[in-house]
Amino acid sequence: MRMMRNFFPKTLRYQMLLLILMIVSVPILLIGYTVKIQAEKALLQEKQIKLFGIARLLDHHLGNGFDTILSERHMLDEKRFDKIKALNERLASYTDIVAAVNVGVGVGYYSKELDAIITYGPSDTYANKVGISIEKLHPGRKVMETGQSMVQFGKLVRGNIMNVMLPIERNGQIVGYIWANELTDDVQAQLKVMDKNIVWSVLIGILVGMMLTVGLTNRFVKDVEEIKRGLQRLRFNLKKPIVSMEGEIGEIVDEINHMAQSLIDARSLNENIMYSIADGVVTVDTEGMITTMNQAAQQITGFTLEEVIGRRYKEIFRENDQFHSLLLDTLVSGTNHIGIEINYPVKEKYIYISISTSILIDSHNKTIGAVVVFKDLTQQHSLQEQVYRAERLAALGELMASIAHEIRNPLTAIKGFVQYLQNVDSDEERQEYMPIIIKEVDRVNRVIEQLLYFARPYKTHYMWVNINELIESTLVLVQNKTTRHKVEFRLFLADSLPQVEADAEQIRQVLLNLLINAMQAITDKGSVIIDTWQPDPSFVCVRITDTGNGIAEENRKKIFDPFFTTKSAGTGLGLAVVQRIISAHYGQVEIESQVNEWTAVTLKLPVVHQGGKHDES
Template identity: 35%
Template sequence: MRLTTRLLLFVFLSVIVPMIGLSLFLKQEITDSILGEKRDKLFGLARQLDGALEGSFDDILAAEAALGLDREGKIAVLNARLRGITDFVASGNDGVGVGYYGKELDAVLTYGPSGQFQYMVGRSIFEGHQGYEVMATGKPMVQTGALVRGDILNCMWPISRNGTIIGYIWSNETLDRIGGQLDPIIRRMYLIDALIFFLIYASVALTMKGLLDRIMSIKKGIDVLFHMPNYHIPPVSGELSVIVSTINDLVDTTNIVKCYNKNILESVLNGVLAVSCSGTVTRANKAFFELFPGFDEVSIGGGYREAFPPDMAALIAKGLDGDGSDGTSPSGMAELLHGGKVIEAYANTMFDETGSRLGAVFIFRDITVMRRYEREIQEKDRAAALGQMALAVVHEVRNPMTSVKGFAQLLLRPDVDEEKRTKYLGLIDDELNRVNRLLNEMLLYGGRSRLEPRPSSILAVVCDSVDRNDWSGYAAKPCVKAASGGDYVADIDVFKVGQALDNILKNACEAVAAKGSGRVVALVKDLGGTVEGRGVDSGTGIPPDALPKLCVPMFSTKKSGNGFGLAISRKIMEAHGGGLFIDSVEGVYTAVSLVFQRECKPGEEGR
């Protein structure tokens, strides 16, 4: 089913069906209301006729000296006496029929307007007519259906004299006439429903057309990605641009990871061997064959027991049978003596995305020289530092992902209303943006980029940084100060230096905001052979024990910071052949200086 069809079906089910249900409910309510109004009116007319009847039917016959007449004679006398009353009441209520019914005579005595219904006088009601029940119980009743007059709404009022029911009065109106009043209302209601449906359909069609086109564009781009992993989906407008941007970023990241994996596997100094759960050798890198010259690529695709000697086969078997349940803990670690070398070997269990075991990766490392020289200690220190940084990164990523998981679970609850759903989706978006921002900063810090230096005014770059950013959310806006007539030109990459200045000035404004008040000043100085740009704030300052740790990734004095801002800024300055220097007194001020050489002498990153 196409997305357009699904959306229209969704609109139909979520809007039109409830609207139809509401319309049917309103129709019934309107019908009941009109019928109730009609019943009240008809009973009112019946009570009016009851009040107009003075005494009983026998009293009228006695007054007319007609008690001795036969049934037809009595009916004629009563009709002559009462016909004027019923005609008068009927004449004031168009379409209404009224009359008296005598219990003793079991006959219609009058039926007004008599011009239409005089022929009904003298007739008895049919067996099963509720008029008999009214006369038997003395309770008013309403009967709907085909009666003496036809298909009518008939209200019957008992005539009680001296505690005896002598007959009943009816007041009725045809259902066709009631329907004639009701039908225009119902038609207008259905017309409004149809108009609302058309407006909703048109709104959805017009609103969703552009969105669906963009979605289909993204879908086609994703289909192309399966055949061209390096393909970038063309940008789209609107909110979906974030999705396209994210997908393209993921493509770039995935390609980088693939490239890294390939380069790492082929260029790493350690030998790497991959073996499946079935015992098949699936991959080995160049370093492995260099470490074990007796083996070649013919071994790939065969069983490890046939390809390797017993000591290596036993090691591989132990690694495949080991726990390694976390996929990272090395198992089956051992040392091999091969060709006069001491080789350290260990295994890592491999799992797919579903948690199913794929096999194991074995790492072989020549540790002969490492045991003799101090380099082994240095490598361990470096590994420890990287491990700390990795833990910090995991901590920074885990917290927002835990929040995302929690809000996602809340969204699965059926009782979540639209307001909470929007709130949770906004919080999920904020947390994912936080992770994305951290990853982008890590990539920026760890990547290599070529400088594009050109003679530029440091003062102009500082002014641009102040003017370009929005400082309304901070307690202070930086002001720029520079001596007139100074030479502030240096060879710089304007974009990268702007990045560094943005970070330093924002840090200064945040420090002032944390203190509650203060100033931020951007100073530009001509120092002859160099140009200095300095950001000075009177904010919270930096503790003395934290100063040596600044510019180290994952260390920050801010609760929400990750340390990459200053680390990247220092890297940019070193790439220019300049430097970044920090001076601070806790609670008083902080000054961050960027020193530029007149002629760019790029460091290693900028080459």
């Protein structure tokens, strides 16, 4: 196959010549071959008709048959040899005349009764064949047995011949057969002459056809060459159209010029769109080199095209502890990032943006680079922070009231017991009330500790964390002898879950709070189911489901409020701390519940931390 490609013409001119040669020559060759076959068939039929005609002349000349000739000569009772001789003398002269008139033809009679050749003309050549019996498998015997005429090709008495055999029937009896044959060498000589004439006719037809078609295709090839040169010019300059032509080729040229103009318009439109859109767009090639940056990107980042085009993206937007490029991550891993909000390094500062990245592919589905589209949310983020601080100040009054309530009760009890103990001299009474005072002090201390954690979490230390392993290690803290008879823990952890960038100890605190809440919600016996999965490449999900009492509809809006609790001994800060930690990780917390049946808490954590390595919220 490769060898055929090497010999196949590469240029259009020679390809068309080869195609035309095939188009012209193949039909002519087929016609020539068909004519040859038909001519050979017609020639053989003509020979057969001629030989059968000769055989019928001999049959007519025989008259009433061999016995009539022998009776006329009173030879019926003679010996076989004498009968053959008598019949030969009577018939040989006629067979010689017939053979002489039809040059190259051999004729003769065969007697079934005498089982011998009676005559074989021309006798001067084949007289020695008279009196010979044909072989047992000779087709002449089949003719005498069946009474059917036959044509035979092959080696017979006189050599390679075409032999026709006609049965001699007298008085309803087959008494022998007559043959007339012609050497196939003579037939082949005639066929060769005819084949030679056909071959010459075919060659002349192909030559004439080639001469005519070459003349017709030269103009076509010339036009195609002009189109080829025009396309090469358009490759570098779409504003140089191909010269107009006539006919269908001209229509093709007009369409190409129209398509070039459409490309100019589309390019101008794309450039206008890229220039006018408010979002920044930056593209890189497969090596991470910046290839384009639109006007909005220049304004947002402060860089000019001269400063960035042809330079590596990571050299301009440097990766450090606060920034890891999602664009380069997309280029390496092929993972798209959609709507991620991060701190982004620009010229001499950081800004807060919403960013989306994706792979760039060409028409052959081959990666040619990556693109990042981003929107500056710095001002919006600043306003949100102000609103958030205002909301925190508004909530602070409510929080202080809750704190005062939570602390006033144990302080009132402590004050009462201390005043009472001031007037008591008995050590037994002091020993009785001192543990109560200590218990109330511990209660106040616990409230203050959780309040401090809620108001000002510890500094986060981000690292790559295996969520499944973190769940299993946290579960050890809650599984003990007192819980095993009451709660069954079932794990359905995804095997291919990626690591996430998070603070392991804070996520452990979240899991611990949720597991404790789940166990406390189960009053009798039940189960806690823990699932993990990855809904998309950017996030990992954890769901903790218990078969407890559920959450009443009127309480669902309050479950994240500090100090709200339905438990007699609870502080109401557990879920508030959970939400605080997950929000600091740029994640989400969702709670679903059915009263007296189940409650499911779902955590959605980003795989890559979106706020920087040292964010503190």
